[in-house]
Amino acid sequence: MNVLKRTALALALPFVLFAGWWVLSADSENFYSPPLSAILTAFGDTWTLDRIRADVLPSLLRLFAGFLLAAVLGVAAGVAIGLNRRLRAVAEPVLEFFRAVPPPVLVPVIMLFAGIGDAMKVIVIVFGCVWPILLNTVEGVRAVDGVVLETARSYGVTGPARITHVILPSASPQIAAGLRQALSIAIILMVISEMFAASNGLGFTIVQFQRGFEIPEMWSGIILLGMLGFGLSLLFRLAERRALRWYEGLRAAQRSG
Template identity: 70%
Template sequence: MTRVLTRIGLALLLPVVLFAVWWFATANSQNFYVPPLREILSTFPEVWTGQRLRTDVLPSLIRLAAGYTVAVLAGVALGVLVGGSRRVRAVLEPVLEFFRAIPPPVLVPVIMLFAGIGDTMKVVVIAAGCVWPILLNTVEGVRAVDGVLADTCRSYGITGEARLRHLVLRSASPQIAAGMRQALSIGIILMVISEMFAASNGLGFTIVQFQRGFAIPDMWSGILLLGLLGLALSVLFRLVESWALRWYHGQRRVQRGRS
């Protein structure tokens, strides 16, 4: 219990310090664009009411979940294909490197031409950016499958779906999880960017509307909410990852104990 409380305290130490610095640094601020933190906090509950959470925050989270899910499915499937075959990797790697080098925000105007300005465009933009860390980590995870375990599966006639599920995906799952964790932060950024283009709701749209209307404390409250959502999603992901990879973390603890 003491260890858990210590970890929580260390995790909260830097945010608390930064929050305190922000509070005291802006306490007497007369800058129109940098209002005092106390003013932002007092504005927060007035702006982000239950109705606004339903009309702006919930649609953003749904788009993020849809785009992220598409990226995970596509990235893992293609990563297993590329990582498991040298020939496929030789053919696809130049094309993948070309598309990986293109920043996803640049594709927003192009995607708008084909997908319109609705939710489909925003989901595609999020998926297009999130897929790369998942794909590349999956490829490396599949390539790093233990050769002895692969030979053992071959000797026992374990092939097809059973080999994929029990050997390939299980061995690559720590790196896949690392790619998914990176993709989550990218997805949040692209969620906001995509909502700044021809949108009628969402967090990105609302923040831009506040900025255009010179409602600066409201704008800062939206940025603060965005940071809190990112933190909450990160903590949730870590909890799910710890549960799903408990066998891996247990194995690491045993190895550290022996060394």
């Protein structure tokens, strides 16, 4: 019942926004702002199974590849930097510099080295997503309770076991926060990377509709992109809640105590 209630609450605002859009645009004669009814008609005609296989699935594959690679690199580097004070002192200025560089600015540079294929698009996603994961992992590792570390050491939990059984679980709430931020960035960069020298993908298709003045189809692509982002965010929250069930139980116990 709680799941149904949370789902209803999550869908309430989008439903209200779509209802308002429908009412306000019903009599629109503006070429660039067609009625929502026309956009939804174009949605059904445009996003067939063949179009989804040709454009949406490649985008999702690039998104997942870049996001997972960024997660592995960010967590691994974050643990190493968080555990080593000297390495952290050396790396932090460099990390802050690269974190401040907007990934879309580097798309032309990445194209020079990686070409215009899928590798370029995945690298763009990785470059943008790795920083929130890495920095949140560093902060999570640094925040691990010293008493917990000493207790683990006294029981002989050292080396890789110390990382997998003590440090990563303790830092997992902070790591999850970084992954959540990175997911939204990944969706944005997926679209941006497909607007440069691409032949398929959701971003490429939306730009093609815009260039061909197929405005209802363009809006339908934007709606589909929003639906994908909403669905991925919802799935991530469900997975996060399941993985961090122990943490939520601990917080609930602390509040009740």
